Amino acid sequence: xxxxxxxxxxxxxxxxxxxxxxxxxxxxxxxxxxxxxxxxxxxxxxxxxxxxxxxxxxxxxxxxxxxxxxxxxxxxxxxxxxxxxxxxxxxxxxxxxxxxxxxxxxxxxxxxxxxxxxxxxxxxxxxxxxxxxxxxxxxxxxxxxxxxxxxxxxxxxxxxxxxxxxxxxxxxxxxxxxxxxxxxxxxxxxxxxxxxxxxxxxxxxxxxxxxxxxxxxxxxxxxxxxxxxxxxxxxxxxxxxxxxxxxxxxxxxxxxxxxxxxxxxxxxxxxxxxxxxxxxxxxxxxxxxxxxxxxxxxxxxxxxxxxxxxxxxxxxxxxxxxxxxxxxxxxxxxxxxxxxxxxxxxxxxxxxxxxxxxxxxxxxxxxxxxxxxxxxxxxxxxxxxxxxxxxxxxxxxxxxxxxxxxxxxxxxxxxxxxxxxxxxxxxxxxxxxxxxxxxxxxxxxxxxxxxxxxxxxxxxxxxxxxxxxxxxxxxxxxxxxxxxxxxxxxxxxxxxxxxxxxxxxxxxxxxxxxxxxxxxxxxxxxxxxxxxxxxxxxxxxxxxxxxxxxxxxxxxxxxxxxxxxxxxxxxxxxxxxxxxxxxxxxxxxxxxxxxxxxxxxxxxxxxxxxxxxxxxxxxxxxxxxxxxxxxxxxxxxxxxxxxxxxxxxxxxxxxxxxxxxxxxxxxxxxxxxxxxxxxxxxxxxxxxxxxxxxxxxxxxxxxxxxxxxxxxxxxxxxxxxxxxxxxxxxxxxxxxxxxxxxxxxxxxxxxxxxxxxxxxxxxxxxxxxxxxxxxxxxxxxxxxxxxxxxxxxxxxxx
Numbered sequence: 001x002x003x004x005x006x007x008x009x010x011x012x013x014x015x016x017x018x019x020x021x022x023x024x025x026x027x028x029x030x031x032x033x034x035x036x037x038x039x040x041x042x043x044x045x046x047x048x049x050x051x052x053x054x055x056x057x058x059x060x061x062x063x064x065x066x067x068x069x070x071x072x073x074x075x076x077x078x079x080x081x082x083x084x085x086x087x088x089x090x091x092x093x094x095x096x097x098x099x100x101x102x103x104x105x106x107x108x109x110x111x112x113x114x115x116x117x118x119x120x121x122x123x124x125x126x127x128x129x130x131x132x133x134x135x136x137x138x139x140x141x142x143x144x145x146x147x148x149x150x151x152x153x154x155x156x157x158x159x160x161x162x163x164x165x166x167x168x169x170x171x172x173x174x175x176x177x178x179x180x181x182x183x184x185x186x187x188x189x190x191x192x193x194x195x196x197x198x199x200x201x202x203x204x205x206x207x208x209x210x211x212x213x214x215x216x217x218x219x220x221x222x223x224x225x226x227x228x229x230x231x232x233x234x235x236x237x238x239x240x241x242x243x244x245x246x247x248x249x250x251x252x253x254x255x256x257x258x259x260x261x262x263x264x265x266x267x268x269x270x271x272x273x274x275x276x277x278x279x280x281x282x283x284x285x286x287x288x289x290x291x292x293x294x295x296x297x298x299x300x301x302x303x304x305x306x307x308x309x310x311x312x313x314x315x316x317x318x319x320x321x322x323x324x325x326x327x328x329x330x331x332x333x334x335x336x337x338x339x340x341x342x343x344x345x346x347x348x349x350x351x352x353x354x355x356x357x358x359x360x361x362x363x364x365x366x367x368x369x370x371x372x373x374x375x376x377x378x379x380x381x382x383x384x385x386x387x388x389x390x391x392x393x394x395x396x397x398x399x400x401x402x403x404x405x406x407x408x409x410x411x412x413x414x415x416x417x418x419x420x421x422x423x424x425x426x427x428x429x430x431x432x433x434x435x436x437x438x439x440x441x442x443x444x445x446x447x448x449x450x451x452x453x454x455x456x457x458x459x460x461x462x463x464x465x466x467x468x469x470x471x472x473x474x475x476x477x478x479x480x481x482x483x484x485x486x487x488x489x490x491x492x493x494x495x496x497x498x499x500x501x502x503x504x505x506x507x508x509x510x511x512x513x514x515x516x517x518x519x520x521x522x523x524x525x526x527x528x529x530x531x532x533x534x535x536x537x538x539x540x541x542x543x544x545x546x547x548x549x550x551x552x553x554x555x556x557x558x559x560x561x562x563x564x565x566x567x568x569x570x571x572x573x574x575x576x577x578x579x580x581x582x583x584x585x586x587x588x589x590x591x592x593x594x595x596x597x598x599x600x601x602x603x604x605x606x607x608x609x610x611x612x613x614x615x616x617x618x619x620x621x622x623x624x625x626x627x628x629x630x631x632x633x634x635x636x637x638x639x640x641x642x643x644x645x646x647x648x649x650x651x652x653x654x655x656x657x658x659x660x661x662x663x664x665x666x667x668x669x670x671x672x673x674x675x676x677x678x679x680x681x682x683x684x685x686x687x688x689x690x691x692x693x694x695x696x697x698x699x700x701x702x703x704x705x706x707x708x709x710x711x712x713x714x715x716x717x718x719x720x721x722x723x724x725x726x727x728x729x730x731x732x733x734x735x736x737x738x739x740x741x742x743x744x745x746x747x748x749x750x751x752x753x754x755x756x757x758x759x760x761x762x763x764x765x766x767x768x769x770x771x772x773x774x775x776x777x778x779x780x781x782x783x784x785x786x787x788x789x790x791x792x793x794x795x796x797x798x
Contacts, residue, residue, distance in 0.1 A: 010341065020342060022693045023303050027346035027395065029682045030299030032353035033292040035388055036361060036374075039354075041285060042384050043189070043374050047266040050188040051129035053226070056094075057262040058233070060086075060223040060240070061271065065254045066520075072218075077273040078257060080212040080221040082243070090239045092231030097123040100212075100221045101275050102198060105172040106158065113157045115171070117196035118275075119203060127226050128192070135165055135181020138197075145202040148177035154195040155182055175202055191265050215247050218255060222275035225259075233259050252521060253513075291679045294445075296395070298438050298683055302690040303339070303399040305434040306697075318407055331408040339400020340393055347392040354379065357678075364671040435694060436730055438687040439775065440738035445680035447742040447767045451750065451759065452673040458757045459669065460661050465598025466504055467538035470495075470631055471656035472624040473503050474638055481619055485530075487641045488624055493634035496625040498532040501618040503656060504600045507664045514561070514611055515583040516569040524565060525600065525608060526584075528615030534560075534595060536625045544578035544593030547614060558592035558614075559584060565609030566594050584611055602665035606754040623656065631655065684771065688778050691727070695782040699723065706786050719787035720780070727779045735768040742767075 014020075048054055060082060064072035083096040100119035107113070122139035124130070132138055133152060141147045148169060155164040170176045177198055203212050211220050227236065240257035248254040260268065267282040318331060355376070362373045378384065476484055481499060488497045502508035513521040531547040533539070542563055559582070561569075566577040574594035581588050597607045626634035638653050699706075706719055714722075747759045 018696065019306055019693055022689045023306055023342050024346045024349060026299045026302040026686045026689045027343055027399070028349035028353060029686055030292075030296040031343075031346055031350035031392065031395070032357060033295045033679065033682060034391065035350055035354050036357055037285070037288050037292045038387065038391065039358075039374050039378055039384065040288070040361075041267070042381070042387070043372070043378055044266040044285070047189045047191055048262050050186055050190075051262065054129075054262050056226050056229065057127060058225050058227055058236070058259040059262065059265065060225070061258040061260055062218045063256050063258070064218065065256055066252065073272045074258070074269065075218050075273040076271040077219050077221060077275055078223040079215045079217050079255070080223070081215055082257065083223050083225075085243050085247075086223075086225060086240075089243060090236060092228040092236055093225045094228060095123050095126050095226045097121050097127045097224050098200060098212075098221050099124065099192075099224070099275060100200070100203070102171065102174065102196070104174060106154070106169050106196070107172070108158050108167060108169050113154065115154060115195055116193060117171075117198060118192075118194045119200045120197040121200040124197065127224055130186060131184045133182045133184035138181060138183075141180040142197065142199045143201060145199055145205055146175065146177055147180045147199045147202075149181045149183050149197040150179055151183050151195040152185065155179070169196075171198070174198075175206060177202070216253070216255075219273045220275075224262075233261070288675070291675070294441060295679055295682050295686070298441050298686045300395070300399045301434040301438050302686050302693075303342075304402055305690055306693045328408045332404045335404035335407065336397055336400050339404070340396035343392050343396030343399070344389075347388065351379070360674075364674070435687075435690060436734040436737075438683075438690055439731060439734045439771065440741070442680070442683045442687045442771055443735065443738040443764075443768050444742045444745060445676065445683045446771060447746060447764050448749075449673065449676045449680045450763060450767055451746050451757070452669070452676055454757050454763070455750070455753065456666065456669045456673055459603050459755070460666055462599075462603065462755065464505065464660065465539065465596065468655075468657035468660055470626045470628060471536070472626060472631070472635055472638060473654050473656050473659055474622040474624060474642070475652040476620060476622050481616055484622065484641070484645055487645065488622060488638060491634065491637040491641065493627055493630040493637050494624055495627045496532055496536050498536040498623050498625075499530045499616070499619040499621070500533055500623060501528040501615065501620055503621055503623060503659065504537070504598065505602065505660050505663050507602070509601065512584060512611065514565060514569070514609060516580060519570055521583075522565065522568055522609055524561075524611050526611045526613065527600070528618035529612050530614065530616075530619075533612065533623075536623055539598055540596045542594045542596045543574035544591070546593055546595070547612075557587065557589050559589045560593050560595055560612040561591055562595050562607070562610045563597045564607050565611065566591075568609055584613070589613070602663065603755045604665060604753050684774070687771075688774065691775050692778050692782075695727075695779045698726075699782045699786040703786065703789065706789060710787075710789070716787045720783050723783040723786060724776065724779055727776065731772045731775055735772065739764050739768055 051057060059076065060078040062075045062078045080098050080100075083098050086093045086096050098119075098121055102115065102117035102119060104115060105113070106115040106117075120142055122142040124142065125132075125138045132149075135141070135149065138149060141149065150158070150164055150169075158164065158169065159167060164179045164182065167179045168176055169179060183197060200212075211217050236259050237257070240259070244254060244256055267285055270281040270283055321331065322328075358374060358376065358379075361367065367373065474488075476499070485497055485499060488494055501510070509525050510527075512524055512526045514524040515521040529547070531549045534541060534546040544560075546560065547558070561577065563574055566574050569577065569580075569582070571577040571580070577591050577594050580591045582591060583589075595612070599607060600610055601608070624634060624638055635653050642653075702723065706723070709719060709722070742764055743759055743761070746764070750756045750759055
């Protein structure tokens with residue numbers, strides 16, 4: 001019986017090729033987007049599955065709470081001493097382990113490689129399921145300072161085919177280590193990305209060793225634990241709260257701790273201070289899933305609308321089948337089989353579209369930054385294919401259910417005693433409503449895409465308060481500072497040089513408390529700079545003075561603050577702040593000057609308080625001001641100087657204007673614009689296909705009416721208006737409803753930006769008019785053709 005249903009469904013699809021093709025293309029567009037999001041989710045849920053008893057592994061999160069009110073963002077890092085306190089005070093904790101990030105240059109001899117590693121304890125291999133490929137017991141190795149384990153790929157880069165065991169590796173700005181083993185590649189994806197593990201014990205001998213004892217440090221280390229089977233997360237968090245009470249009682253800033261299961265990290269909440277953790281935020285996935293479902297919804301509406309329209313011409317077929325004994329259940333089954341078959345054909349086409357979408361999706365900025373890639377092999381996973389197939393069948397059943405129930409309930413006498421178009425009562429109103437919803441969704445999507453593109457242009461063109469033209473940024477890695485600065489300043493194409501911990505709008509932020517008198521400490525961002533910083537970047541001083549080499553050596557206690565910081569510290573004007581003594585970095589500092597506000601962070605947030613201080617140990621970048629018209633020459637000279645001073649690795653010289661234009665926020669915004677633009681394109685395509693199909697059906701149904709009117713003298717223009725008027729009214733009514741919704745949604749999300757473009761009614765109206773013009777042009781292809789019909793050809797048999 002089922003074979004008969006499928007064979008009949010295939011014949012029906014072939015006999016109505018145009019309508020079937022429209023349905024297949026519409027569903028394929030929706031399915032391709034849904035399948036992409038499903039593949040992404042499937043890829044993420046596979047993370048960290050290879051760790052033994054992964055359900056018992058948790059990560060500790062932290063959040064600062066101020067006594068006067070206010071909290072920090074939730075952080076994926078925690079104070080390193082917390083691990084010892086958990087071992088001692090929480091019975092349910094079986095084992096803890098701490099990690100710290102290492103991002104530096106690893107070199108041996110003349111060979112240098114940029115690396116991403118971790119400081120790790122011996123318990124790292126007890127908590128996690130990583131294995132050794134070569135070398136001794138990693139637990140014993142990591143107990144000793146100066147020991148390091150390499151991944152095979154890094155060992156190959158550093159030592160070629162030679163054995164790495166026993167060799168020495170120097171980590172720039174860290175120490176020299178002895179290679180004690182090779183870590184095997186994990187058998188699956190993991191949120192912990194590293195290419196080497198250095199012994200945590202080494203930190204005691206380094207300058208940063210004190211950070212491992214600091215209970216206030218919630219940005220350098222991550223703490224993980226393996227807990228007892230019977231332990232509850234709520235119980236552990238209660239005991240962590242007791243530890244917080246002990247450590248932070250009476251302090252201005254308290255740190256609360258929470259636990260997160262290992263399996264909840266992927267697709268979990270967005271956290272700050274991730275340590276070697278690269279997984280996609282659940283919020284991003286939910287947004288993508290919402291967009292995909294909206295596209296799928298539009299495609300489903302398309303199918304329902306066209307199926308109901310076509311059902312009017314199939315009503316006599318159904319009437320004959322009922323007259324010959326077919327039951328309603330059999331007719332419903334037949335129509336659902338047809339819908340499922342169309343959905344399966346759409347799945348095949350959707351896979352082709354997905355293969356086209358996948359490379360572009362993997363090249364999005366956030367995906368590349370996090371190292372996340374949905375490979376083509378993922379699409380061939382048998383379980384995922386089964387999920388795709390199940391989703392497709394459900395889509396076909398849901399889309400086909402209403403048309404099947406609608407058509408199968410009509411009685412044979414009602415069908416066979418009237419013209420085919422009269423037995424479907426309110427189907428015209430249903431199709432009109434569905435077409436209106438599709439058009440409304442298209443208006444919303446297109447308006448969001450247009451406004452997002454405008455916002456990106458606005459953010460990249462806005463004055464940031466500092467100069468970017470003729471400036472180059474050089475990564476210096478904190479070595480040979482004085483020699484490098486001197487050599488660069490002597491280059492003929494270089495006008496000036498400054499050193500800093502990070503260039504503005506880099507996304508690299510470090511926080512510190514700033515306090516004046518008995519006032520509440522102020523959250524501020526800090527940057528280490530030298531005396532030439534304000535001059536090179538053209539930052540104006542509002543009051544006081546800037547740094548100078550004579551007055552402010554590298555050990556100077558003076559600081560600069562911006563106008564926002566001066567205002568929030570309680571000074572009525574910038575001049576009043578000059579000379580004031582403030583508490584900063586656990587020391588008393590004098591405010592030497594106040595600089596005018598400039599954007600050091602992305603434009604999603606307002607300008608916050610900033611502190612500029614002299615700190616050579618924090619210098620990581622040089623900003624070179626080239627002489628006018630000599631940018632390329634300056635870049636060549638910088639690269640030559642770098643090669644002479646640091647032959648171990650190539651220089652990184654980039655125009656500041658390019659870095660600001662292509663900063664992480666701008667890349668994310670452009671990627672979001674591309675995603676929404678693609679969804680808008682699919683929404684327009686689906687809506688257009690639906691209008692085209694209904695227009696074809698409408699013209700076919702009214703052919704005789706058009707013939708009679710033309711025989712009675714109706715002009716071509718009159719007939720076009722007669723056939724098009726319904727669509728004009730539909731588009732106008734839908735726009736009247738959709739535009740306020742689009743305005744509200746756009747206004748809501750645009751307010752998340754501190755600096756944004758206005759939600760212009762002209763922009764929204766232009767989007768609606770543009771979509772309306774496209775829609776009417778599609779309808780006109782059929783109405784103009786119908787108005788050209790020869791009445792004799794239509795009425796010959798009447």
